[in-house]
Amino acid sequence: MSAENSTGGLAIVDKYYQGYGSRARELKKQGKQIMGYLCAFTPVEIITAAGFVPFRIKGDVNEPITKADTEMETIVCPLVRSWFDMSLKGKYEFLDGLVISHACDSMARSKDIWKYTLGLPYFHFIDTSHAIDDSSLDFFVSILGTFRKSLGGFIGQEISDESLAQAIRVYNENRQRIWDLYELRKSDPPLLSGAEMTRVLVAAMGLPVQESIKLLEGVITEVKQRQPAVGAKLPRIMVVGAEVDDAAFIELIEDAGASVVTDDLCPGGREYRAFVKTEGDPVAAIAERYLRGIMCGRSYVEQKGTYPEYLEQRFGHIARAAKEYNVDGIVLYIYKYCDPFGFEVPAMKSYLEAQGIQVLYLEDEYSMSTVGRLRTRIQAFLEMLGTR
Amino acid sequence: MTEEKKPEERKKRRTATEAAASIGPMVKAMITDVQKAREEGKPIAFTFIACAYDEIIRAMDIVPSWVENYAGICGAKRDAQRFLERAESLNFSRSLCTYALCGLGFDSWREELGEMPPDAPWGGQVKPTVMLGSGQILCDPRNKWFQAAQHYMPDVPVYDVSLPYPAYADDYDFHETEGYYVKHIVEQLRGLIDFLEEQTGHKMDWARLEELVDLVDRTYDLIVDTYDLRRAIPTPMGTGDAMNTMVPIQFMMATQQAYDFFTNLNAELKDKIARKEGVIEDEKYRLIWGGGLPSWFALGDFNYFNSKGAVFPVETTYRTLESTRDFDIDLKKIKDPLEHIAWRWVKTWTYWYDKARKRPGSHPDVERLIQYIEDFKIDGIVMHEAFSCRSWHVGLIWQLNHLKKIYRDMPSLILESDIIDISSYNEADTRARIDAFIDTLEAVKDR
Ligand code: SF4
Ligand code: SF4
Numbered sequence A: 001m002s003a004e005n006s007t008g009g010l011a012i013v014d015k016y017y018q019g020y021g022s023r024a025r026e027l028k029k030q031g032k033q034i035m036g037y038l039c040a041f042t043p044v045e046i047i048t049a050a051g052f053v054p055f056r057i058k059g060d061v062n063e064p065i066t067k068a069d070t071e072m073e074t075i076v077c078p079l080v081r082s083w084f085d086m087s088l089k090g091k092y093e094f095l096d097g098l099v100i101s102h103a104c105d106s107m108a109r110s111k112d113i114w115k116y117t118l119g120l121p122y123f124h125f126i127d128t129s130h131a132i133d134d135s136s137l138d139f140f141v142s143i144l145g146t147f148r149k150s151l152g153g154f155i156g157q158e159i160s161d162e163s164l165a166q167a168i169r170v171y172n173e174n175r176q177r178i179w180d181l182y183e184l185r186k187s188d189p190p191l192l193s194g195a196e197m198t199r200v201l202v203a204a205m206g207l208p209v210q211e212s213i214k215l216l217e218g219v220i221t222e223v224k225q226r227q228p229a230v231g232a233k234l235p236r237i238m239v240v241g242a243e244v245d246d247a248a249f250i251e252l253i254e255d256a257g258a259s260v261v262t263d264d265l266c267p268g269g270r271e272y273r274a275f276v277k278t279e280g281d282p283v284a285a286i287a288e289r290y291l292r293g294i295m296c297g298r299s300y301v302e303q304k305g306t307y308p309e310y311l312e313q314r315f316g317h318i319a320r321a322a323k324e325y326n327v328d329g330i331v332l333y334i335y336k337y338c339d340p341f342g343f344e345v346p347a348m349k350s351y352l353e354a355q356g357i358q359v360l361y362l363e364d365e366y367s368m369s370t371v372g373r374l375r376t377r378i379q380a381f382l383e384m385l386g387t388r
Numbered sequence B: 001m002t003e004e005k006k007p008e009e010r011k012k013r014r015t016a017t018e019a020a021a022s023i024g025p026m027v028k029a030m031i032t033d034v035q036k037a038r039e040e041g042k043p044i045a046f047t048f049i050a051c052a053y054d055e056i057i058r059a060m061d062i063v064p065s066w067v068e069n070y071a072g073i074c075g076a077k078r079d080a081q082r083f084l085e086r087a088e089s090l091n092f093s094r095s096l097c098t099y100a101l102c103g104l105g106f107d108s109w110r111e112e113l114g115e116m117p118p119d120a121p122w123g124g125q126v127k128p129t130v131m132l133g134s135g136q137i138l139c140d141p142r143n144k145w146f147q148a149a150q151h152y153m154p155d156v157p158v159y160d161v162s163l164p165y166p167a168y169a170d171d172y173d174f175h176e177t178e179g180y181y182v183k184h185i186v187e188q189l190r191g192l193i194d195f196l197e198e199q200t201g202h203k204m205d206w207a208r209l210e211e212l213v214d215l216v217d218r219t220y221d222l223i224v225d226t227y228d229l230r231r232a233i234p235t236p237m238g239t240g241d242a243m244n245t246m247v248p249i250q251f252m253m254a255t256q257q258a259y260d261f262f263t264n265l266n267a268e269l270k271d272k273i274a275r276k277e278g279v280i281e282d283e284k285y286r287l288i289w290g291g292g293l294p295s296w297f298a299l300g301d302f303n304y305f306n307s308k309g310a311v312f313p314v315e316t317t318y319r320t321l322e323s324t325r326d327f328d329i330d331l332k333k334i335k336d337p338l339e340h341i342a343w344r345w346v347k348t349w350t351y352w353y354d355k356a357r358k359r360p361g362s363h364p365d366v367e368r369l370i371q372y373i374e375d376f377k378i379d380g381i382v383m384h385e386a387f388s389c390r391s392w393h394v395g396l397i398w399q400l401n402h403l404k405k406i407y408r409d410m411p412s413l414i415l416e417s418d419i420i421d422i423s424s425y426n427e428a429d430t431r432a433r434i435d436a437f438i439d440t441l442e443a444v445k446d447r
Helices: A009-018 A022-029 A044-049 A078-088 A111-118 A134-155 A161-183 A194-205 A209-224 A248-255 A282-293 A307-324 A345-354 A368-386 B023-040 B054-059 B067-076 B081-089 B098-113 B141-149 B175-200 B206-231 B239-251 B256-274 B300-307 B337-349 B353-358 B364-375 B396-406 B427-446
Strands: A034-037 A053-056 A097-101 A122-126 A236-243 A259-266 A329-335 A358-364 B044-047 B063-066 B130-135 B158-162 B285-291 B310-315 B380-386 B412-417
Touching: A009 A022, A009 A194, A009 A209, A022 A034, A022 A053, A034 A044, A044 A053, A044 A134, A044 A161, A044 A282, A078 A111, A097 A111, A111 A122, A111 B396, A122 A134, A134 A282, A134 B158, A134 B175, A161 A194, A161 A209, A161 A282, A194 A209, A194 A248, A194 A259, A236 A248, A236 A307, A248 A259, A248 A368, A259 A307, A307 A345, A329 A345, A329 A368, A345 A358, A345 B141, A358 A368, B023 B044, B023 B063, B023 B067, B023 B239, B054 B175, B054 B206, B054 B337, B063 B067, B063 B239, B067 B098, B067 B239, B081 B098, B098 B141, B130 B141, B130 B175, B141 B158, B158 B175, B175 B337, B206 B256, B206 B310, B206 B337, B239 B256, B239 B300, B239 B310, B285 B364, B285 B396, B285 B427, B300 B310, B300 B427, B353 B364, B364 B396, B380 B396, B380 B427, B396 B412, B412 B427
Parallel strands: A034 A053, A034 A097, A097 A122, A236 A259, A236 A329, A329 A358, B044 B063, B044 B130, B130 B158, B285 B310, B285 B380, B380 B412
Antiparallel strands: none
8 A cells, every 4th residue: 555545644654664665665666766875965856856766774773783793893873883784684675776975974984885785786975075165065066966967877867957846846845744744743732742753754754755745744634633632741852863763762752751842853853944945056956955954963064253153053953943842851862973963962962051951961872772771861851850 | 080090101112113213202392392382372273184284284384283193192101091081071972083082081171270181191282273173084073073172162263174085986987076076175275274364363375385285295205115115025114113103194294304204214124124124033924904093002012913923014004195106197287286285185085996996896995905915915904993983993894805705815803992092902802812813824824
């Protein structure tokens, strides 16, 4: 059954969340080409414009990493190791290719491991610069031009401006639907739980964008029909971190007696905040959205003004989202071996605390066996918030 | 209190060359010079190795303070733990680059005290005027560390130079991309000069820059020639010494001192070769240090290898340069110094690409290993996986697997520890693994 001919958005979400990749496998059987990619920094518009279904590689916190270690060092962040482990175990055997963007060391330094070990028909590395100044943006436009040409070469046909413009429009629409759904979390209590939201986001990232939009619309309709819950109000939590593609951690927080109402995560608030401009050169517009729109620890924001102003530049959007969603506390959830986010912790924490927001910093390993250890600290944090 | 604890320093390592033995005092003088510069009010820049700005800072008379070097010194003196622990107490994960953690622990402590932390190794690392980070494919900490350091020194501005180089690819010809890489790098370097002029009041001396650019080309070529002398049997110099002679390569590039150092080393090696004087008398196994930064607190392990009849005539670590004479462009024709630096940067990092393309299924990193294995008559490979640095330590296992696939099987050993975090190191285990590796080498030789 495809997403199109089903009703009941959340039921389909569960199906695609549990059986992540099942829809791509079906489409592959129908003759579609599937292009795998890692992380939010891959411009899916270009992949879609080339006629592929972009498919985001996902890990599994319940699956012990057993195969990856024969090729990849354990000092790579556990998220990337899980992605690679799942890929090696044949979970994504339907892929026709893989695109990796230079998001961080764990991805960039492992790119050849992926490329040579999986041996897929197509592989491309996008050299995304850390800096986001004008010269870096020009450079990134050229980098994306090379990607466009390479992908065009693979399909034996140039990727047209029109198909790019069309892809930009649908992805923007997809982003809009996601924000519509985020809106429904503003009420107290929220109409949609954090764990549900994560499952929606994950299910959606494994679907063709048109189907994702349909799925989101179905979920929105369903959620809007819910009756606001009555009873004791729970602390409202925002989760901030790198990529969280498994609902286990969010469930852990909610099971401890809280509502996760927003986030700065991928997939999630960070990834979908920025839209691609619809006027001008499509590649330039895509470049700008990815380089400057996604406010991620992997990027280097040049300092303007004083140091406090600089902190505002880097983390202001998090504080604003916390306010908008009426958040009581932030959980800063960082993976071990993640340099981009790891080095931000003291500055980010002190900035947010200076805004009057309580912050709990947790380091984790992307594994159910370690997630459990965090429970006590989360409970203590929630208790502390409750007594304030 | 742990922060006050200062473990015993390690004994000085025995070197094979006079040149390597002279490095200690050179490094000490370098650190003292930065301290003096601070007293005299000269501009000081926190700098990273392999960032292509050596000539620029020298030509602008800005004093570099190499932060990786200072962390390495703390590690070599086995005195990094208290700084690492301090960084951890500030909420930096212990899994992050330990050079960065050591530096952050040190700088934050100094700023808090208003003076150097107690018993700071070699007088300590002074507060800089500016910090020059770099966004490049080499490592994330290069653009995160100084940003994080600013939290403890908010009045010290950071400039981040973007320094990419083309990736090795099959799906397009990387030569087609070189032009836009160079253009971008030139703009970045120009931005760096503007920043430095504004922050320090020092003006760029363009004539001096041109001289230094030429000096660096000549130094690169001289270093390659000098290291090639190590092909001799017995080899006159091993990787243990090269971990010392990396100092002029990484921290003194664009100085006459670096050039002179390698002139002397070149003469010393030729002299040893003429006298057939090797690192050890009876070379049984010639090994390549095929990847990974060393454990600075355990350089004595190189002597341990020597005691088992093993030598390292070559290493990939810290050979972040190639002979400019072998580039597929004539660098001398590029008169604009910034363009010259940019092309040198791109050509250095892509040096092995075309060679790799010639062998089916090959890859530049593996191709380089193969070339060294053949040129230096290598019997086995040793690598080190430092847990805290993804930059140089991810892909090592794969390289060994791939080498086996496209070339041949070879005895190999991956040691596991860290660059400066001694808590990750176990001497007895390490040596037992070295012993087992030597047994394998022996067995292969007997076959
Ligand atoms: S969690 Fe950190 S290290 Fe891992 S992929 Fe994301 S940014 Fe990279
Ligand atoms: S290369 Fe490795 S050791 Fe050096 S700064 Fe980067 S992460 Fe740290």
